[in-house]
Each structure stands twice: as C-alpha cells, then as structure tokens.
Amino acid sequence: MLMDSLKLDSVDRQLLEALQADGRTTIGELAEKVCLSPSPCWRRVKQLEESGLIEGYNARLSRRKLGYGVTGFVHLQMENHTPEAAESFERAVVALPQVLSCHNLSGRYDYQLEVIGVDLETFAEFVRTHIRALPGVREISTSFSLKEIKRVIAIPIL
Known part of the structure; x- marks a missing residue:
C-alpha cells in the first residue's frame, strides 16, 4: 500500500x-x-x-557479541528461470537462518544473499553444504564484508 x-x-x-x-x-x-x-x-x-505500514517490532541484536564474525554476500546464478524453479529456490532459502536477506536481482546474477557465519571456516562449510544444495543453483560468487560502514533499519519517512 x-x-x-x-x-x-x-x-x-x-x-x-x-x-x-x-x-x-x-x-x-x-x-x-x-x-x-x-x-x-x-x-x-x-x-x-x-494498515500494514508498521510490520512489527524487533530488538536489534549484536552479530559480533552473538559470535558471528563473518558477513558475506553470496551471488547466485540459476540454471533456469521458470516460476517453479524460483519458487522452489526461494522457499528453501527462506528456511536458512544464517541467510539474513535474499534479493532477486537484475543483471548477471539472479540472487544476492547476505549470510553470516561464526568464522571463515564455518561460513565456507555453510556455503558448500547448504547454498550449493539449494534448488537450481548453477554458479556461486562470494564477497566478504571487510568493514561495515552503515547498517540501519529505519526507513526515511517521506
């Protein structure tokens, strides 16, 4: 609305x-x-x-204090682009708690996931065992956050 x-x-x-x-x-x-x-x-x-304008109320938690030292952005290219394939992939990715956000993109990659891990080793294991296993994934490219410059949840009110 x-x-x-x-x-x-x-x-x-x-x-x-x-x-x-x-x-x-x-x-x-x-x-x-x-x-x-x-x-x-x-x-x-x-x-x-x-009205749905307020979707809910949340506590903002510290990733670092909860033990998550790695944030990565995983770009995925899909094998095919049928509605059934997208629905299957999206349903599976929503079930992964380490995936903080998932965006369907325009351009070279079809999806971008924001993923957290305790350390590089556990992050890599998660990508190998869970992200690669997601339905329809053809290619994976990962970038790591070296430093978080800005993270807000507040939306500007126009």
Missing part, C-alpha cells in the same frame, strides 16, 4: 519516526512527543499497524 493512499499527516510521520528510533516507547511517551492524549495516540498507532 502506498503512503499517499494512507493519507499520512505530520502526527503519523512523527509517530513512525519515534517508533523507528525506539520501538519500546510507551503510548504515553509517544502521545507526549506528538502532542496527543494517550487514547487518540494509541488509535493512530493501531491504525498504522492494521
């Missing part, structure tokens, strides 16, 4: 900004930030959730 069709006003935008900054903000705190009383504030947040 497009933002235009939701008719977001400045209060909705402020609510979205505040919730992106801190999803644990209470309704009372949100109401104060946007100059509403708690009941109308709660109703607005509920409407934003029901």
Whole structure:
C-alpha cells in the first residue's frame, strides 16, 4: 500500500519516526512527543499497524557479541528461470537462518544473499553444504564484508 493512499499527516510521520528510533516507547511517551492524549495516540498507532505500514517490532541484536564474525554476500546464478524453479529456490532459502536477506536481482546474477557465519571456516562449510544444495543453483560468487560502514533499519519517512 502506498503512503499517499494512507493519507499520512505530520502526527503519523512523527509517530513512525519515534517508533523507528525506539520501538519500546510507551503510548504515553509517544502521545507526549506528538502532542496527543494517550487514547487518540494509541488509535493512530493501531491504525498504522492494521494498515500494514508498521510490520512489527524487533530488538536489534549484536552479530559480533552473538559470535558471528563473518558477513558475506553470496551471488547466485540459476540454471533456469521458470516460476517453479524460483519458487522452489526461494522457499528453501527462506528456511536458512544464517541467510539474513535474499534479493532477486537484475543483471548477471539472479540472487544476492547476505549470510553470516561464526568464522571463515564455518561460513565456507555453510556455503558448500547448504547454498550449493539449494534448488537450481548453477554458479556461486562470494564477497566478504571487510568493514561495515552503515547498517540501519529505519526507513526515511517521506
């Protein structure tokens, strides 16, 4: 659903900004930030959730402190491009918890996966045993992140 069709006003935008900054903000705190009383504030947040604009609330975890020292980007070229092959591949990749994101691409490669591993050895083993085994994969190319410059989950509110 497009933002235009939701008719977001400045209060909705402020609510979205505040919730992106801190999803644990209470309704009372949100109401104060946007100059509403708690009941109308709660109703607005509920409407934003029901519209699908707010998809959920998450805790941002430290990869490094959880033991994941390697982030790699795996580019995949598929053997064929039938809808059945894509559906089979996508269903299988969604089931792999080490794959943080998967994007269907234009250009030379068909998919890009963001994958984490404890270390280079476990990352390589994961690629050999799980990524190569994904349905329809013909070619794999991997790049490793040397340094993360920027990672945000907040989306600019237009």
